[in-house]
Amino acid sequence: MIKINHLLEVRDLKVCYRTYRGILKVLNGVNFTVEKGEKVGIIGESGCGKTTTMKTILRILPSNGMVCGGEILYDGRNILEMGENELNIIRRRKIAMIFQDPTAALNPVFKVGEQFMDILKHSKILEGKKPTEDELKEEILDMFKEVMLPDPERVFDSYPFQLSGGMKQRVCIAMALATAQELLIADEPTTNLDVTIQDQILRLIKDLVDRRNLSVILISHALGAVRGLVDRVYVMYAGNMVEVADVKELFREPKHPYTRGLLASAPKLTGGGISKGIPGRIPDYLNPPNGCRFNPRCDQAMEICREEVPPFFDLGSHKVACWLYKEEDENG
Numbered sequence: 001m002i003k004i005n006h007l008l009e010v011r012d013l014k015v016c017y018r019t020y021r022g023i024l025k026v027l028n029g030v031n032f033t034v035e036k037g038e039k040v041g042i043i044g045e046s047g048c049g050k051t052t053t054m055k056t057i058l059r060i061l062p063s064n065g066m067v068c069g070g071e072i073l074y075d076g077r078n079i080l081e082m083g084e085n086e087l088n089i090i091r092r093r094k095i096a097m098i099f100q101d102p103t104a105a106l107n108p109v110f111k112v113g114e115q116f117m118d119i120l121k122h123s124k125i126l127e128g129k130k131p132t133e134d135e136l137k138e139e140i141l142d143m144f145k146e147v148m149l150p151d152p153e154r155v156f157d158s159y160p161f162q163l164s165g166g167m168k169q170r171v172c173i174a175m176a177l178a179t180a181q182e183l184l185i186a187d188e189p190t191t192n193l194d195v196t197i198q199d200q201i202l203r204l205i206k207d208l209v210d211r212r213n214l215s216v217i218l219i220s221h222a223l224g225a226v227r228g229l230v231d232r233v234y235v236m237y238a239g240n241m242v243e244v245a246d247v248k249e250l251f252r253e254p255k256h257p258y259t260r261g262l263l264a265s266a267p268k269l270t271g272g273g274i275s276k277g278i279p280g281r282i283p284d285y286l287n288p289p290n291g292c293r294f295n296p297r298c299d300q301a302m303e304i305c306r307e308e309v310p311p312f313f314d315l316g317s318h319k320v321a322c323w324l325y326k327e328e329d330e331n332g
């Protein structure tokens with residue numbers, strides 16, 4: 001049998017944070033995959049561990065973060081065990097991340113063009129090339145045009161504070177695309193931007209990744225955006241993926257009680273007032289509940305939910321980590 005690798009496969013990933021209160025057990029065995037050229041969305045309430053998961057993939061957790069278990073396979077190789085050289089190639093050539101806050105992603109004391117030159121130069125060197133400054137600049141100006149930045153020359157010579165939020169995010173997207181050959185991680189790329197340009201930025205990302213045939217992980221609270229941009233959606237709750245399905249399926253027929261609550265609490269364009277949302281809140285990671293972490297908030301919780309973490313049950317179109325679906329699992 002030929003084994004085909006996923007581009008990215010996260011297996012049973014556990015991450016904790018050391019704090020003065022004690023150890024926060026945030027990621028509780030995260031499982032997910034991304035295929036070559038696939039666009040995957042991740043949705044879930046604030047604090048459920050989305051950014052922690054992405055930072056672990058790039059090994060950029062803050063110093064109090066620790067991986068306590070699991071594997072992150074990229075093209076079959078475990079990122080968590082890579083040496084500096086191999087990790088550098090991943091970060092500079094293969095995977096790039098766009099963050100929520102473009103201001104924090106850019107160094108305030110250097111001109112935008114200088115920062116970009118530096119990143120692009122290292123990336124080229126890893127490819128075995130030795131570009132001249134002029135060649136680098138030309139490529140950067142082309143990238144700026146591609147992300148539709150007005151007046152690329154001026155942007156090149158600006159400090160970050162001289163640009164608007166939307167312009168800064170375009171610069172970050174251009175930088176990410178200059179290095180990401182395979183996977184782009186966009187972690188709420190539009191949250192900090194004006195509503196009027198959120199849509200433009202998301203469209204731009206979609207357009208650029210389609211053209212390059214990149215894989216994407218898009219994290220967003222804007223469910224409408226996720227719906228329009230990705231092929232498959234994972235739903236995350238308190239350190240676990242709890243459901244995954246093709247995007248249309250997921251929105252048409254959410255299965256996990258958490259997903260149902262999450263989708264029902266999203267503001268509807270058609271009006272109808274403010275929905276009630278899901279009662280309760282994300283658990284305290286110092287002492288998270290046993291079993292399914294959603295059980296204290298779930299109105300269908302059974303005894304087993306308080307005792308055992310549910311695995312993914314395979315329902316064909318959906319995979320759901322919820323004991324309610326044990327009997328429906330196709331594999332038994």
Ligand SMILES: Nc1ncnc2c1ncn2[C@@H]1O[C@H](COP(=O)(O)OP(=O)(O)OP(=O)(O)O)[C@@H](O)[C@H]1O
Pocket residue numbers: 017018019024026044045046047048049050051052053062064065285
């Ligand atoms: N450096 C840290 N030290 C301690 N706890 C942290 C640290 N970073 C994150 N956390 C905690 O880990 C949990 C998950 O945070 P994370 O940022 O991964 O969530 P998220 O799903 O990205 O949320 P959001 O949607 O608000 O961005 C939260 O409870 C958060 O407070």
Ligand SMILES: [Mg+2]
Pocket residue numbers: 050051052187
């Ligand atoms: Mg986050």
